Amino acid sequence: MSDHPFTKTFPVSWWELHRDSRALAWRLMERGPFQGVVAITRGGLVPAAVVARELEIRTIDTICIASYDDKKQGELTVLKGVPGDGEGWVVVDDLVDTGKTYRKVREMLPKAHFATVYAKPAGRPLVDSYVTEVSQDTWILFPWDAEMQEVAPIARR
Ligand SMILES: O=P(O)(O)OC[C@H]1O[C@H](OP(=O)(O)OP(=O)(O)O)[C@H](O)[C@@H]1O
Numbered sequence: 571m572s573d574h575p576f577t578k579t580f581p582v583s584w585w586e587l588h589r590d591s592r593a594l595a596w597r598l599m600e601r602g603p604f605q606g607v608v609a610i611t612r613g614g615l616v617p618a619a620v621v622a623r624e625l626e627i628r629t630i631d632t633i634c635i636a637s638y639d640d641k642k643q644g645e646l647t648v649l650k651g652v653p654g655d656g657e658g659w660v661v662v663d664d665l666v667d668t669g670k671t672y673r674k675v676r677e678m679l680p681k682a683h684f685a686t687v688y689a690k691p692a693g694r695p696l697v698d699s700y701v702t703e704v705s706q707d708t709w710i711l712f713p714w715d716a717e718m719q720e721v722a723p724i725a726r727r
C-alpha cells in the first residue's frame with residue numbers, strides 16, 4: 571500500500587504556473603496595497619517573484635520551511651522566520667494542502683494576507699486569496715520537479 575493519499579497527478583507547466591500566478595496578482599490588487607511580499611521557500615519563490623513583479627513590489631523576504639519528503643509530510647521545520655506581525659505584507663506560497671504550513675505561518679504573522687496559487691479543500695480555510703482548487707487526493711506536479719519524458723502509445727499501456 572502507498573504511504574501517501576494521492577491517487578491522481580495534476581501537472582503544471584511553466585507557462586500555466588506563470589498564468590496562474592498572474593491571476594493571483596490580479597486578485598491581490600483588490601486586497602492591497604502591500605508593503606512587501608513574504609515567499610515561503612522553496613515552492614513559493616516562483617509565484618512570489620511573479621506577484622512582486624505584477625504588483626511592483628521590490629521588498630521581498632522569505633520564511634524557510636520544510637515538511638514534505640517526496641510525497642510524505644513529516645515534522646515541520648522552520649529554518650528562518652521574519653520580524654514583525656505581518657501587517658501590510660502578503661505571504662505567497664505555491665499551494666496549501668493540509669494547511670499545516672500556513673497554520674504555522676499564521677502563528678508567526680497573524681496580520682498578514684495569505685495567498686497561494688493552488689488550494690486543496692483541507693487547507694482552503696487557511697488562505698485568504700487563491701486561484702485554483704484541486705482535490706485532496708491529487709498531487710500537483712510543478713515544473714521544477716518534472717522533466718519531459720518519452721511515453722508509450724496509449725494502446726500499448
Ligand atoms: O499545506 P501543507 O500540507 O503544509 O503543504 C503545503 C506546503 O508543502 C510544500 O512545501 P514543502 O514542505 O514540500 O517544501 P518545498 O516548498 O521546499 O518543496 C508546498 O510548497 C507548501 O509550502
Ligand SMILES: O=c1[nH]c(=O)c2nc[nH]c2[nH]1
Binds near residue numbers: 667708709712
Ligand atoms: O509539489 C507538491 N505538490 C503537492 O500536491 C503538494 N502537497 C503538499 N506539498 C506538495 N508539493
Ligand SMILES: [Mg+2]
Binds near residue numbers: 610613663
Ligand atoms: Mg513549500
